[in-house]
Amino acid sequence: MGVSESQGEQGVVLVTGASGYIGSHIVANLLSKGASVRATVRDASDPDRVDHLMEMEIAEGGQLEIVEMDLLDSESVRKAVSGCMQVIHTAAVVVLNSRNPQKKIVDPSVIGTQNVLDAIDSTETVECLVHTSSTAAIRPQKWSDGQVLTTETWADDANIVDNPYGLAKYSAEMLVREWHDSKDSGPRMVTINPCVVLGPPLSRRHLRGSPSFIMMLLKREIPFVIPMHISIVDVRDVAEAHVRALTMGKNAGRYLVVSGQMWWKDVARAIKSENPSLKVPTRQIPYLLSLVVSIFHPRVSLSWARMHLGKRLFWDASPAERDLGMDWRSPKESLLDTIPPILEKNWLR
Ligand SMILES: NC(=O)c1ccc[n+]([C@@H]2O[C@H](COP(=O)([O-])OP(=O)(O)OC[C@H]3O[C@@H](n4cnc5c(N)ncnc54)[C@H](OP(=O)(O)O)[C@@H]3O)[C@@H](O)[C@H]2O)c1
Numbered sequence: 001m002g003v004s005e006s007q008g009e010q011g012v013v014l015v016t017g018a019s020g021y022i023g024s025h026i027v028a029n030l031l032s033k034g035a036s037v038r039a040t041v042r043d044a045s046d047p048d049r050v051d052h053l054m055e056m057e058i059a060e061g062g063q064l065e066i067v068e069m070d071l072l073d074s075e076s077v078r079k080a081v082s083g084c085m086q087v088i089h090t091a092a093v094v095v096l097n098s099r100n101p102q103k104k105i106v107d108p109s110v111i112g113t114q115n116v117l118d119a120i121d122s123t124e125t126v127e128c129l130v131h132t133s134s135t136a137a138i139r140p141q142k143w144s145d146g147q148v149l150t151t152e153t154w155a156d157d158a159n160i161v162d163n164p165y166g167l168a169k170y171s172a173e174m175l176v177r178e179w180h181d182s183k184d185s186g187p188r189m190v191t192i193n194p195c196v197v198l199g200p201p202l203s204r205r206h207l208r209g210s211p212s213f214i215m216m217l218l219k220r221e222i223p224f225v226i227p228m229h230i231s232i233v234d235v236r237d238v239a240e241a242h243v244r245a246l247t248m249g250k251n252a253g254r255y256l257v258v259s260g261q262m263w264w265k266d267v268a269r270a271i272k273s274e275n276p277s278l279k280v281p282t283r284q285i286p287y288l289l290s291l292v293v294s295i296f297h298p299r300v301s302l303s304w305a306r307m308h309l310g311k312r313l314f315w316d317a318s319p320a321e322r323d324l325g326m327d328w329r330s331p332k333e334s335l336l337d338t339i340p341p342i343l344e345k346n347w348l349r
Helices: 021-032 047-054 074-081 101-122 164-181 204-208 212-218 235-245 264-274 287-295 302-308 318-323 331-344
Strands: 012-016 036-041 063-068 086-089 128-132 147-149 188-194 196-198 229-234 253-257 260-263 313-315
Touching (some): 036 047, 128 164, 128 235, 229 264, 229 313, 253 318
Parallel strands (some): 012 036
């Protein structure tokens, strides 16, 4: 769905951030449907960024072109977008914290997305933009245990100190929506808002993003787990939702893609029970101790930990089921399918 059999003749689909975890699966999905894909990477000479793309199976009529593009280099963005019929914009920096959050996290998302929008405006060929947003663009700072969030909510209180990633994702999605609203007859636009994405990594680089908390367990970087309730969606389902959104769903639609939740200790137990030889920590430490631990973790902040630990948050993904026809792999299946490529390719070393 989302790409017709004659897509190859119909036009080129640009996928920004194609070396990334989600972008790579979108490219694989499109190629399996015979689409013509232009895939952007920052460094086409890096095997970890491109080898897995070049090995992907291409169905009849499809083709893959890999181009270099940096979101902060507007000319490279303009060249990448030029002549494409559909744009799937996944590229962003997926890091929760940094010493220079404006430069390292917010600017690539916001300036980069503005560059993509300007590039679309400078060519007459683009008919549809699918923008990868996030639950981080939806989740406000304060929420209560057990709450269900929908796409009616915005992370409009995100700020550079406490939640730079949320600020980046919220600001980029707002830019896309304001740009779309300002046009009487512009391209179709849809945002896809995933939660934590799991499922098979296709490159070692993919382990640095959302699967990194699984890597922490597999490498025993910490000898315990913290009381974290995690909303999970499968990377293959996220890719499918993006591809379907090219032709399905409402114009200006905002689609949460979430399959379910697991506590981190249940994640650890599921991995251990499926892989008894792995020495995965399963003991959960109390809430207060886990706040102390989070202070020393390089990727999370104390404020993030206080917002999230020990609490359950749910998401309404029914619009994606209704409008995009999505059904979801279970969180446990996504989790367990993350592990075999890591073991087979020796990525634990
Ligand atoms: N993974 C999740 O759990 C999750 C959840 C919700 C939303 N998302 C969103 O999904 C999108 C993809 O995330 P992901 O998990 O696939 O992350 P990822 O594996 O880190 O991929 C990010 C991609 O963006 C590219 N990129 C970063 N900075 C760039 C720049 N300045 N110019 C051009 N490309 C740049 C990266 O290129 P390099 O390979 O060169 O670094 C990479 O291809 C992001 O928009 C993210 O916010 C992810």
